[in-house]
Amino acid sequence: MNERSGSSGEPRHRAAALARPWASRAVLLVDDHDGFRTEARALLELDGFDVVGEAADAAAAVDAAGRLHPGAILLDVGLPDADGLSIVEDLREQAPGVAIVIISGREEADFGGAIARAGADAFIAKRSLGPGVVRDLLARLDRP
Amino acid sequence: MTRRAALLVAGLALVAGLISEHVRQVWTQPLWVPLTDLLIGWTLVGCGLIGAVTRPNQLAGRRIVFAGFLWIVAAPRQWFGDTGRTDDFLQLDAASFTLVGWSDAVLAFTAFAFAGHRPQRPRDRVMVVALVAAFAAQTLIRTVFSAPDLFGIDLLDRDTIMPWVAYVDLARVGALAIAGVLLCQRYLAATPPGRRLLGPVLLAGAASCLAPLYAAWYPLSQLGLISPVVEDVAVPGFWLSNALRMLVPIAMLFGILRQRRARGAVAAALASVGLRPSTVELERSLAEAFGDPSIRVLPWDPATGGYVDAAGRPAALPDAGDEQVATLVSGETGPTAALVHDRSLAEDPTIVAAGVTLLRLVLDNTRLSRDLRRQLDEVRESRARIVHAGDAERHRIERNLHDGVQQRLLALALRLRRAATAAQADPDASSALAGGAGKRSQARGCLDCPPRRHRARRYAPA
Numbered sequence: 001m002n003e004r005s006g007s008s009g010e011p012r013h014r015a016a017a018l019a020r021p022w023a024s025r026a027v028l029l030v031d032d033h034d035g036f037r038t039e040a041r042a043l044l045e046l047d048g049f050d051v052v053g054e055a056a057d058a059a060a061a062v063d064a065a066g067r068l069h070p071g072a073i074l075l076d077v078g079l080p081d082a083d084g085l086s087i088v089e090d091l092r093e094q095a096p097g098v099a100i101v102i103i104s105g106r107e108e109a110d111f112g113g114a115i116a117r118a119g120a121d122a123f124i125a126k127r128s129l130g131p132g133v134v135r136d137l138l139a140r141l142d143r144p
Numbered sequence: 145m146t147r148r149a150a151l152l153v154a155g156l157a158l159v160a161g162l163i164s165e166h167v168r169q170v171w172t173q174p175l176w177v178p179l180t181d182l183l184i185g186w187t188l189v190g191c192g193l194i195g196a197v198t199r200p201n202q203l204a205g206r207r208i209v210f211a212g213f214l215w216i217v218a219a220p221r222q223w224f225g226d227t228g229r230t231d232d233f234l235q236l237d238a239a240s241f242t243l244v245g246w247s248d249a250v251l252a253f254t255a256f257a258f259a260g261h262r263p264q265r266p267r268d269r270v271m272v273v274a275l276v277a278a279f280a281a282q283t284l285i286r287t288v289f290s291a292p293d294l295f296g297i298d299l300l301d302r303d304t305i306m307p308w309v310a311y312v313d314l315a316r317v318g319a320l321a322i323a324g325v326l327l328c329q330r331y332l333a334a335t336p337p338g339r340r341l342l343g344p345v346l347l348a349g350a351a352s353c354l355a356p357l358y359a360a361w362y363p364l365s366q367l368g369l370i371s372p373v374v375e376d377v378a379v380p381g382f383w384l385s386n387a388l389r390m391l392v393p394i395a396m397l398f399g400i401l402r403q404r405r406a407r408g409a410v411a412a413a414l415a416s417v418g419l420r421p422s423t424v425e426l427e428r429s430l431a432e433a434f435g436d437p438s439i440r441v442l443p444w445d446p447a448t449g450g451y452v453d454a455a456g457r458p459a460a461l462p463d464a465g466d467e468q469v470a471t472l473v474s475g476e477t478g479p480t481a482a483l484v485h486d487r488s489l490a491e492d493p494t495i496v497a498a499g500v501t502l503l504r505l506v507l508d509n510t511r512l513s514r515d516l517r518r519q520l521d522e523v524r525e526s527r528a529r530i531v532h533a534g535d536a537e538r539h540r541i542e543r544n545l546h547d548g549v550q551q552r553l554l555a556l557a558l559r560l561r562r563a564a565t566a567a568q569a570d571p572d573a574s575s576a577l578a579g580g581a582g583k584r585s586q587a588r589g590c591l592d593c594p595p596r597r598h599r600a601r602r603y604a605p606a
Contacts, residue, residue, distance in 0.1 A: 033551035039558035046562060078543075105550050126554045130561040 026052045027134075028070035030061040031103070032080050040074065040129065047135045058082035066094035072138055075120070077104040077111075085111075085118035092119065099141050101134070145196040145206070153209065157189040161216045167233040168221070168240055180386045181219045188212030188247070191393035195400040201494055203261055204254050204345065204400055208393055211250035218243035220359055238293035242286040245316060248352055249279045251392060252323045255349020258342060258399070260493060265330070271323050278312070278319040285312045310363035317360045324353030335467055337436040338488025341495075344399030352392045358385045409433040413502060423454040426506055430483070430499055438468060440484040441503065451482050473500050473507070480507050 027049045031037050034056075041051045053068045055061035058079045065073060073091055077084040088100055101122045102115050108123045115123050122137055145153075161182045165171055170178040189212035195205025218240040253272055256263040263269045285308050291299045299305075327350040331343055358381045365372045373381075413429035421429070423441050431439045442451035442459045453459040461470040461482055469490050471483045483503055489496055 033555070035555040036551050036558070039555040039562070043558050043562050046565065105554060127557065129554075129558055131565040 025050045026068070026070045026072070028053045028055065028061070028064055028068060028073045030055045030058075030073060030079070030084070031076040032056045032078070033076075036126070043129065043131060044074075044134060047132060049134070056080075058084065058087045062087055062090045062094055065091045065098065069095050070098060072099040072101060072134075074101050074103050074124075074134070077102060077106070085114055085120070088118045088120050099138055101137065103129070145193070145200060147197060150193040150197050154189060154193055157186055157212060157216065160213065161185050164216050164219075164240070167236045168219075169230065169233070169237065170219075170221075180383075180390075182216075184386060184389045185212050185216035185219065187390055188215055188393045191397035195397050199400055202259070202400060204258055204396065207250055207254040207257075208396055211247040211254070212393070214243065214247035214250060218246065220244050220356070234293045238290035241290055242283045242294075244286070245282065245320075245356060246279055248320055248356055249275050251352040251396075252320065252327075252349055254396065255327050255345055255352070256323075258345040258349075259495075268326065268330070271319075271326050275319050275323055278316045282312045282316045285309050307367060310366045313363040314360060314367075317356050317363075320353040320356050324350040327353065334488050335486045337434060337438075337486040340435050341402070341488055342399070344395045344402065348392045348395035348399070351388050351395075355385045355388045355392075358382070421506060426503070427454070430485075430502070433502075434485060434489055434495070434499060436486045436489060438484075438486060442470075442482040442484060443507070444479040444481055446478075471496050471500055473503050475504070475508065475511075480504070480511075 025048060027044055029037055029040055029044070029051055031040065031054075037054050037056075041054065044051050049072075052070055053064045055064050056079075058081050061073070061075065061079075073095070075084045075088070075091070079087075084102065091100060092098060099122070100120045101124055102118075102120045103124050103126055104111075105126050107125055108115065111123075121141055124133060124137060164185075165178045165181060170181060189209050192205050192208030192210075192212055195202065195208060197205070199205060221241070221244065252275055253263075256268045256272055263272055285305065287294065288299050289302065289305045289309050291297050292302075327346050331339060331346040331350070334342060334346075361370060361373045361378070361381075364370045409432065413433040416429055423443060427439055427441050430441065431437050440453070440459075442453060442461070444450075445452045445456075445458075448458060451459050451461065462468040462484060467487055468484050469487045471485065471490070472479060473481045473483060481503055483496070483499060485496070485499070489499075
């Protein structure tokens, strides 16, 4: 897991995240595939996001969410130790107000209503990821 | 015994009766004397034949037939008024004289042995031996007495032998009386199911044993112990005795047929218990069939190596002195159950065998059903294991695709898109970014394929 902190020792996005979490550019990336995380991080940073942490499994994701308080979490479904959908509530407890975006190599229809039932905010198929996709999605979520 | 044989024996009895009455010159007596003689003999033979035909495995019927012929050959002599006897059939008449009363011995033995083939209680066996000894002694002493008529020789002076004939007659009547008391005692000691099963035959046997008591007046008077009985007393006694004798075969036949009904009830129980009755239902059906409400079925429990009751609790078998006995039922693999029933039922092995057969059928059926269910469960579990193994393999393949090819392709696609975005700003930088990433069209082509995990799911077992 990689993390980046501000010079004060506190996550620099924390105040903004607590005030208006979705408006924060701090993103936690949760996926068990190193190569995908590398490319996704680069893409997000290209879009102006600050990838404050990465997690390769569910336990690390919940831990990182509690410590880093990201404004958004890109959460893969197929994690080695748990189904990503099953930790949505845990993540939200650790980081209240966080925007949780499910990412998967499968299509949203494959999950039926499981994504909404799990309490996630949005879904992006991995094959649809590209420049501006996450940014536009979070902007729509931020809209009242 | 076949019906044809029975008819033949019946015809023989008819002829033999008429001949016997003629040889013994009973026709010279008032008509009711030979008629009651014949009626008793023919009733014995007729009832015995019905019993023998309807219950071929039960010896009682044939024994009653035998007693009937003995009666026909040598009914107790009753002489009233002028005897009018001649010496026409002296030898035959003397021979019948030696056999008087043997029919009573056979009927007593029939009652003691019922419902089995021989007496079960030691005291009954002793009694039968005593009866045979008394009757043998009677035949012997009467043979000596009749030697002049039978063989033309005078072994002993008749005045000398006559008291001995009287003594032995009294001994015979006494032995019969004791036998009658023993049969009554056996009836009274029996449990209700036992009385229902054996009662008619036991009481008829007792009546047969006690009926000859009336004849004791003759030897007693001969010995000078009592005055000779006048005909006004002897004739009613004779009628009473004969009426009792006539009831004996009828009552015995009733007892035999009742057993047959009991076996029929076992067959009805077989039809009523259904395919897989519970132990309680089985006990109820058998209790109705046997007329024994105390009956219990104790299945064998291989786990504990003992018998258990309907609730599955360990159950002890009756002790040797109990009123109940246990008939053990075994199968190919060892004990399967115990049938605990009234002791009296054991006296009729055929009825218990019928119950055991019913029990074995039901238990075998239950065991087969249980085995079938177990095999079905095993097949279901086996199928579930196969499905589970296939499912696990499918997930493994899916996981491999997810972790491998698909993720690499997705990462590659992200890199290409980023390169495309960068190319718009800086073509040189985008070229470096896309280096080694392969042709864009190839990656796009792969991404346009159905997701690999979908492809993996196609291999899920039906």
